Amino acid sequence: MNADLHCHSTVSDGCLDPAALVRRAYANRVELLALTDHDELAGVAEAAREAAALGLRFVAGVEISVSYVEDTTIHIVGLGVDPRNPALLAGLADVRRGREDRARRMADELERVGLRDALAGARQFARNPEMIGRAHFARHFVASGLMPNVNTVFEHYLARGKPGFVSHKWASLDEAVAWIRGAGGIAVIAHPARYHRLSSAAFDKLVADFIAAGGEAVEVVAGAHTQEDMLRFARLARQRGLLASRGSDFHGETESAVDVGRCNPLPPDLTPVWSRLP
Ligand code: AMP
Ligand code: MN
Ligand code: MN
Ligand code: MN
Numbered sequence: 001m002n003a004d005l006h007c008h009s010t011v012s013d014g015c016l017d018p019a020a021l022v023r024r025a026y027a028n029r030v031e032l033l034a035l036t037d038h039d040e041l042a043g044v045a046e047a048a049r050e051a052a053a054l055g056l057r058f059v060a061g062v063e064i065s066v067s068y069v070e071d072t073t074i075h076i077v078g079l080g081v082d083p084r085n086p087a088l089l090a091g092l093a094d095v096r097r098g099r100e101d102r103a104r105r106m107a108d109e110l111e112r113v114g115l116r117d118a119l120a121g122a123r124q125f126a127r128n129p130e131m132i133g134r135a136h137f138a139r140h141f142v143a144s145g146l147m148p149n150v151n152t153v154f155e156h157y158l159a160r161g162k163p164g165f166v167s168h169k170w171a172s173l174d175e176a177v178a179w180i181r182g183a184g185g186i187a188v189i190a191h192p193a194r195y196h197r198l199s200s201a202a203f204d205k206l207v208a209d210f211i212a213a214g215g216e217a218v219e220v221v222a223g224a225h226t227q228e229d230m231l232r233f234a235r236l237a238r239q240r241g242l243l244a245s246r247g248s249d250f251h252g253e254t255e256s257a258v259d260v261g262r263c264n265p266l267p268p269d270l271t272p273v274w275s276r277l278p
Contacts, residue, residue: 006247011043013135015252028261034061075190078180085183
């Protein structure tokens with residue numbers, strides 16, 4: 001089953017609009033797609049329409065930004081959520097509201113190292129003004145010739161510890177999982193290999209807290225995972241009885257290592273999260 005349950009459109013920081021993303025997934029022979037924009041469900045209706053027109057199985061999704069211990073940002077994907085659920089919509093709107101102030105603080109910090117007008121530049125790349133994020137700053141600095149690609153901008157300016165990074169308070173883990181479950185969805189720990197700030201004990205605690213909150217799945221196959229990561233999180237899924245998810249985290253052709261629908265298969269003994277999706 002070619003399921004891709006993690007990707008982004010222009011509604012957050014992807015490069016394709018929702019319909020174009022769905023057409024690309026279909027062309028890449030995806031059989032089940034979830035659109036999982038950051039903190040926003042506004043692309044789901046358009047994606048669902050396009051998927052229905054093509055006969056592609058589609059579920060609504062979202063990737064919620066969460067602040068966990070020691071100011072670590074965690075991403076929790078929700079799959080199969082009701083995109084009209086009022087509590088989920090209100091929670092996401094709250095999370096989005098912090099982004100404008102964060103973007104201003106980022107621009108102020110960037111100005112201190114001599115990069116002027118970064119906010120105006122980033123806005124040019126944010127098609128959804130409520131969803132301005134680091135990727136939009138990165139694209140602006142690539143377009144202005146400062147850096148050759150977005151990865152390099154992150155490395156020099158936007159990653160933690162770099163001049164444009166500011167700390168920010170997102171949703172709590174419990175809130176994110178409760179919103180997803182309340183909207184009938186399944187909560188998934190996104191790209192677990194990316195949380196290297198957490199000690200191994202803190203990561204185990206995250207998994208325990210996530211399960212206690214009602215979380216049920218983990219991305220075993222993810223665009224950012226190496227083969228070794230995949231094996232490690234397959235083991236975790238077995239040990240903790242978690243459902244296994246698979247997602248490219250595709251953002252755009254020139255930015256993403258893995259195209260939509262082109263990630264590795266899940267190990268066959270795991271229970272895929274889509275066994276529980278409509
Ligand atoms: P934000 O929610 O504004 O903090 O932006 C997070 C997004 O930035 C991620 O979803 C990725 O799209 C992008 N991102 C984070 N780290 C990197 C990186 N090292 N290289 C390229 N893109 C990154
Ligand atoms: Mn992103
Ligand atoms: Mn993410
Ligand atoms: Mn993502």
